Every structure is written in C-alpha cells, then in structure tokens.
Amino acid sequence: MTSRKFNTVILLGFLWLAACTAKPLTVSPISPPVASPSVVPILATRSPTPLPPSPSPPTPFTSSPSPVFTPSPTPTPSAGGRTAGDPYAPELGNTGYDVQRYTLQLDLDPSRTIIQGTATIEATSILHNLVQISLDFSGFIIDSLTVDGQPASFSRTDEKLIIDLPQPLLAGDPFTIQVVYRGVPIMEASPFVPFINHLGLQFPTTSNLYAVSQPDGAHHWFPANDHPTDKALFRFEITVPAQFTAVANGTLIETLPSGETTTYIWEHAYPMATYLATVAVGEYEMIEDRSPAGVPIRHYVFPDVRQPFLEAADVTGEALDWMSDLFGPYPFESFGFVTTRIIRASLETQSMVILSENMLNEETVVHEIAHQWFGNWVSMESWADMWSNEGFAVYISLMWQTRENPDSLNVFMQNLRAEVGREASLDPLGDLAPHRLFGFDSYQRGALMIHNLRLLVGDQAFFRGLRLYFERFGGGTASREDFKQVMEEASGMELDDFFTEWLE
Ligand SMILES: [Zn+2]
Numbered sequence: 001m002t003s004r005k006f007n008t009v010i011l012l013g014f015l016w017l018a019a020c021t022a023k024p025l026t027v028s029p030i031s032p033p034v035a036s037p038s039v040v041p042i043l044a045t046r047s048p049t050p051l052p053p054s055p056s057p058p059t060p061f062t063s064s065p066s067p068v069f070t071p072s073p074t075p076t077p078s079a080g081g082r083t084a085g086d087p088y089a090p091e092l093g094n095t096g097y098d099v100q101r102y103t104l105q106l107d108l109d110p111s112r113t114i115i116q117g118t119a120t121i122e123a124t125s126i127l128h129n130l131v132q133i134s135l136d137f138s139g140f141i142i143d144s145l146t147v148d149g150q151p152a153s154f155s156r157t158d159e160k161l162i163i164d165l166p167q168p169l170l171a172g173d174p175f176t177i178q179v180v181y182r183g184v185p186i187m188e189a190s191p192f193v194p195f196i197n198h199l200g201l202q203f204p205t206t207s208n209l210y211a212v213s214q215p216d217g218a219h220h221w222f223p224a225n226d227h228p229t230d231k232a233l234f235r236f237e238i239t240v241p242a243q244f245t246a247v248a249n250g251t252l253i254e255t256l257p258s259g260e261t262t263t264y265i266w267e268h269a270y271p272m273a274t275y276l277a278t279v280a281v282g283e284y285e286m287i288e289d290r291s292p293a294g295v296p297i298r299h300y301v302f303p304d305v306r307q308p309f310l311e312a313a314d315v316t317g318e319a320l321d322w323m324s325d326l327f328g329p330y331p332f333e334s335f336g337f338v339t340t341r342i343i344r345a346s347l348e349t350q351s352m353v354i355l356s357e358n359m360l361n362e363e364t365v366v367h368e369i370a371h372q373w374f375g376n377w378v379s380m381e382s383w384a385d386m387w388s389n390e391g392f393a394v395y396i397s398l399m400w401q402t403r404e405n406p407d408s409l410n411v412f413m414q415n416l417r418a419e420v421g422r423e424a425s426l427d428p429l430g431d432l433a434p435h436r437l438f439g440f441d442s443y444q445r446g447a448l449m450i451h452n453l454r455l456l457v458g459d460q461a462f463f464r465g466l467r468l469y470f471e472r473f474g475g476g477t478a479s480r481e482d483f484k485q486v487m488e489e490a491s492g493m494e495l496d497d498f499f500t501e502w503l504e
Helices: 009-021 304-315 316-327 362-373 383-401 405-422 440-457 459-473 480-491 496-503
Strands: 096-109 112-125 130-136 143-146 154-155 162-171 174-183 200-206 210-214 232-241 245-248 251-258 261-272 279-282 285-290 296-302 337-338 352-356
Touching: 096 279, 112 200, 112 362, 130 174, 130 405, 143 154, 143 162, 154 174, 210 337, 210 352, 232 245, 232 279, 245 261, 279 285, 279 304, 285 304, 285 316, 296 304, 296 316, 304 337, 304 362, 316 362, 316 383, 316 459, 352 362, 362 383, 383 405, 383 480, 405 440, 440 480, 440 496, 459 480, 480 496
Parallel strands: 096 232, 296 337, 337 352
Antiparallel strands: 096 112, 112 174, 130 162, 143 174, 154 162, 200 210, 210 279, 232 261, 245 279, 251 261, 285 296
16 A cells, blocks of 8 residues: 555544554554544643542452441442553553343444444442443433333433442442344444544444544443443344345354344453444355464455455464464454455454555454454453554564565564654653654554564563463453563563663
C-alpha cells in the first residue's frame, strides 16, 4: 500500500489502519493528526480525575467469627469504584463485581443503523454488601432492566448506567443483569483514534456492518464493564435478514432460519476483553481450513475478494503454528478472518479478526495473528502499555518476514532505529499523549524496545520469558511490572534500568 496518493480522508483511514496493523518500514511515517481540542478532553484526561465517591472498603474479614450471641456489625453498603483506575480512561470500569459472561441478543440489519438488543450479564460480586453497581453504556433507550429477574431502578450519565441492586450481595454472590435496549448508536470520535469517526458498530454500506471497539467503544454497542481487566466469556445471538450471514467471536453453534430472518448463535468459551468482541454482518462465503498442526480455521469472506484474500491469508495456518512453537499453543478454539468493506482498518478481534478488504496482505495477516497472543490471550492491565500490544505485533511480523534469514532482522532493526530517531515523539513510551497511543511510537518504538530487550537478555532467555509470560498470565491481564518480572526471572538479570529508560 502506498500512502501518498490518497486524499486526506483516506489518509486518515490509513492512519487508523497503521494503528491496528504494522506499517512497512519502507513507508514514510505520517504523524497522526492532532485531535481538535473539542474532542480530546472528553475521555483523555491522564491526570487523576475526580471520580464518583468511592465507598469505604468493606471489612469482611475483621468482622468474621463473631461470638454467637453478639450481632456482627452491618458491613458498610458498597457500590464498587466506578473506575478500573486506567489513567487513559478513568471513567470506564467498575471494581465491585467480575463479569463471567455476556450474552448479546441483537437484531441487526446493515441497511438500518438501529440496534435492538438484549444484553444478559452474568457476574459475581467482589465486595461484601454490594448494593449498587455501574456498567459502562452510552446512548440507546432502555426498555427494561432486571436484576435476577426482578425489575431494578437505575439512573444514567453520559457513560454510566447505575443500577440499584434489589438485595445486597455478599462477596462471591452471583447475579444476572438483563438490559433490553434499542436505538441508534452514539457515533462520536474517541480521543484515542480521532482520525476515525467513531468506534463501536460501523455501517460502511447497506450490505455490511461490523464492530471495532478498541480501545473504548464496546459500551457504544452493549452495556459492559468496559476495561480489559474484566475479561469474560461471550455468547452472541444475532438475528439478521435472511440474505446475510452474522459472524462473531468463537464458534458458530447454531443457525436458526425463521421466515425472513436468520439467527446465528456464536459462543466464545475463552476470557475476552470487551474491546475484542465483534459481530460482522454481510453476504459472506465461509472458507474452512486447518493449520498443519491442526488449528481449525474458518474465514468469512466477500466472494468478490476471495482471490486476493486467499493470496494474503495463505500463510495463516503456517503462521499460527510458527507462533505456537515460539510462544506456546494457539490459545483459542479456532481462528479466522472476516472481511469488511471500505474502512481501512483491521482489528485483532479475538479468534475472528476484522480484516479490511483494503488490507489484504501478508503483513496485516501476520500482525493480527500475533495479537492473538499479545493483547488477546494476555491483555494489557492499562492502556498505557499499548507499546507491548503493538510493539510485539510489529516485531513478530518483522521476525516472520526474516524467518528464513534471521540475521536480516538486524538490518531491519537498524533502519527502524534510524527512523525512530527521526520520527518518534518526545513523550515517554509508557506515558504517551492519548492521540499518540495508536501511532508511530507504540508501534515502531515499541518494536525497537522489544528488539533491544532481546539483544540484552539473549535469545534463550527472551523466548523462555515469553513462554513463561503466557503460561502465567494467559487468559488474563498483565502489567508492565509483570512482564519485567518474568523477563528478569528468565534471564537472571535486573531489568529496572532498561524498563525505566525505555518507558519513563
Ligand atoms: Zn496491532
């Protein structure tokens, strides 16, 4: 792909493309446009933001074994902190509960931007005497809301749906929230990707729709604890006009035709961050395959791009097995790409990757496969660690390109070093301005940092450390401290100085 001939609008799309996939070293970097001031402040405050009053911590253990005849003190009612504490999106998340599973029943039609949905959220209380919770949810009319089948009172702000629980819950108590909602999704730009109109559901044509939500767009299409620290299982029941196929993460369990519509039921039985959930609706053809080692592959492709898709995705099975050998077994039940129209953006949506019809190339394919380990199987504890997510995807894509001649990787990296010297921002890599999170620094500077770490600790410790990282944190999240500790353990070296120098 060449960038220079595109007009401004396409350039903006291409930047987002660059944000989600690797950029070839031969392409001159383009600085991400600075978001207009009216957009930036909405979500992007990196300084601590005043948050809703955080309830005093409960004292479940100090009040336990009370003498039989002495009534134990009533624990303080608790609502959980209305934030996951992420410096980049302090308004998102809630720490009072842990979502186990989302079931999203959605009526979708690419020719209409209206969603009709029911979200069923099975969760477990983390706190004692939990009396109120919040979900992240923007827009839509709520027709009904129940907790364990009973109507519950709720209130709303721009970003939060605040729910009073009919009965206080103890830590470990399960509960189920069901939200019936409808309407047109809010379509406003995220400060992190100001060069695209909005995150969440995209309606590029009257015959295609799909969801891309990284980093903060999932709650623009379903109510969620919208931060990677609360991963959950997902089930999708997507009803679409009969000419379309509905695709989502995981495995297609059932197809239920009913007159003019068909309902597709998908399940993904692996923990997944909310931003990695997706649905795509289009007139798709399914292409089935298997990696040489046996990973099931199922792609959903527009028939008119079948040939270029097959050429680009030909390496899928080989790349899955190559990465399995390097980092540990492919973590999910199957893998596939689903093609999308127009917008130049691809996203590593877990086990079913959104692949733009304008990005059918091997580099994008390998980059998004790498994310299945880096970002998906182990997710960032904070958006501040985008360097690890994208830096690894870029680096692994370069390792793949040079796998026949590993020495040539050093030549690539020398060029990259020069490019980073010229183009990188002055922001610390671990504390980038929000609009740079999906830009040159996270991707190219991140890859350079990872290469330097490998040179410092040596190949054996580097790959041993990565395998240990996935064994220890697979299915969950990890912080930069976790990553550093694993690398220290694998190498026997003290790496404080290295991480401080690169990130701070
Ligand atoms: Zn990426």
